[in-house]
Amino acid sequence: MPTQRFAIAGCGTAGLTAAITLARLGHRVSLFERAEEPRAVGAGILLQPSGLQVLDALGLRDEVSARASRVDRLDGRNQHDRLVMDVRYDDLVPGAHALGVHRANLLHVLYQTALSVGVEIMHNSDISEFSDPCGPQVSLTLTDGTRHAGFDALVIANGTHSHLRNQLPIKQSMTPYPWGALWHISSVPGLASSALRQHYNNAKVMIGLMPSGLLPGTEKPCQSFFWSLKVKDHAAWQAQPLAAWKEQVCTHWPQTEPLVAALQQHDQLQLAVYADVRLQRWNHGRVVVIGDAAHGMSPQLGQGANLALVDGWELAAAVLARNEISEAFAYYSKHRRAHLRFYQLASRALTPLFQSDRGYGLLRDNLFCAANALPYSRRQALRTVAGLKTGLLFERGLLLSPLPIATAPASDAKPLALMHALSDESPPDNSHCASD
Numbered sequence: 001m002p003t004q005r006f007a008i009a010g011c012g013t014a015g016l017t018a019a020i021t022l023a024r025l026g027h028r029v030s031l032f033e034r035a036e037e038p039r040a041v042g043a044g045i046l047l048q049p050s051g052l053q054v055l056d057a058l059g060l061r062d063e064v065s066a067r068a069s070r071v072d073r074l075d076g077r078n079q080h081d082r083l084v085m086d087v088r089y090d091d092l093v094p095g096a097h098a099l100g101v102h103r104a105n106l107l108h109v110l111y112q113t114a115l116s117v118g119v120e121i122m123h124n125s126d127i128s129e130f131s132d133p134c135g136p137q138v139s140l141t142l143t144d145g146t147r148h149a150g151f152d153a154l155v156i157a158n159g160t161h162s163h164l165r166n167q168l169p170i171k172q173s174m175t176p177y178p179w180g181a182l183w184h185i186s187s188v189p190g191l192a193s194s195a196l197r198q199h200y201n202n203a204k205v206m207i208g209l210m211p212s213g214l215l216p217g218t219e220k221p222c223q224s225f226f227w228s229l230k231v232k233d234h235a236a237w238q239a240q241p242l243a244a245w246k247e248q249v250c251t252h253w254p255q256t257e258p259l260v261a262a263l264q265q266h267d268q269l270q271l272a273v274y275a276d277v278r279l280q281r282w283n284h285g286r287v288v289v290i291g292d293a294a295h296g297m298s299p300q301l302g303q304g305a306n307l308a309l310v311d312g313w314e315l316a317a318a319v320l321a322r323n324e325i326s327e328a329f330a331y332y333s334k335h336r337r338a339h340l341r342f343y344q345l346a347s348r349a350l351t352p353l354f355q356s357d358r359g360y361g362l363l364r365d366n367l368f369c370a371a372n373a374l375p376y377s378r379r380q381a382l383r384t385v386a387g388l389k390t391g392l393l394f395e396r397g398l399l400l401s402p403l404p405i406a407t408a409p410a411s412d413a414k415p416l417a418l419m420h421a422l423s424d425e426s427p428p429d430n431s432h433c434a435s436d
């Protein structure tokens, strides 16, 4: 496709990845972000082998790793100290692992890379509407009335609560989850681990601790702490003395005491809310929707940022594979369907097992322990967590489309083809991208 002019709404993981890949293919990219400046906000993000493949292909894995923590396993225990969640990345392929990284550190690397490849990033630019997606070009109007015209395409990547996707004639829904999570970033020493650890009591209590690399702007190791909370109970939680809640946490998981002891005020814990976003398809004319705006989900499976990275990569692959924008976006929608639909379904099915008033805890514990005991189901659970599944049964697995922008993999990278060689499925045929 000849050089196109892309507008991207949203400077998060999805928008930045799409911007980098499209710019590296030689397209002109303008990224609109409503925030005034890049901010060091957010808790830890777990980068799975799926997302790490994209960072590898972009040549950014070493830079991200430098400020991230290696995570070798997920270790979730119930109130009887029974090991319910037992995922070891090493079983996928020797040396495989995930990375826990502060969101700001990941975004910093993507942001600087986007600038270095010529992406124009405009802050304080809150897009309120866009012109007919089926017209000859797309123009944008910002909330301050400014108009930007002359784009060949618009990529909507402005997160779960996007009001831009509502302007597309695509059947869609956004259903908030009743449960969210309080999170806090701590640099209290003595909690180091190479595992993401969780403690459950039935499905009503869930506490998580994830190594998250270095605190932005410092050399201090940090951890992300999560406490599951019903959104409607947040006001009551804020009204209760913090000491009562701290005692509750320590009763469930005494080892968190040093972290919990350092908390002095309620506002040191932020409430994260999630929603289940569904779109019948992700394209219409010259507009495509990616990232959380396209498929927001509960973070229970830890896939949000990873899917966003793969979306950004595959969008550029679709643009390379087709000669016309609307065809490329239709192709993207079709090509991403299997992977995205699997994780949307898995997220919807699994979230209530971890966050619910109902007695799903026992069911979850028995189900997961049985799955852990059988080599086939254990492997499927691992591949699910790793972000590599593209369907329930007889699936081919995730393999990134080839793009002529890939760089040499990082020193400790495990090429995805190798993962497939060791998996149950044969690698998919990606030759369409090179030939079309």
Ligand SMILES: Cc1cc2nc3c(=O)[nH]c(=O)nc-3n(C[C@H](O)[C@H](O)[C@H](O)COP(=O)(O)OP(=O)(O)OC[C@H]3O[C@@H](n4cnc5c(N)ncnc54)[C@H](O)[C@@H]3O)c2cc1C
Binding pocket: 009, 010, 011, 012, 013, 014, 015, 032, 033, 034, 035, 041, 042, 043, 044, 045, 046, 103, 125, 126, 127, 128, 157, 158, 159, 160, 162, 164, 290, 291, 292, 293, 299, 304, 305, 308
């Ligand atoms: C502030 C924040 C903190 C987060 N913290 C975590 C975390 O700690 N752990 C975790 O796993 N996930 C976190 N997430 C979500 C996680 O980053 C996403 O699942 C994943 O990275 C997908 O990103 P995305 O690019 O699709 O959306 P997002 O990361 O939500 O990015 C969307 C971007 O679009 C911008 N935007 C919104 N509306 C407009 C508009 N009209 N015009 C222009 N720009 C607009 C937003 O300001 C934002 O920068 C956070 C998201 C945000 C916005």
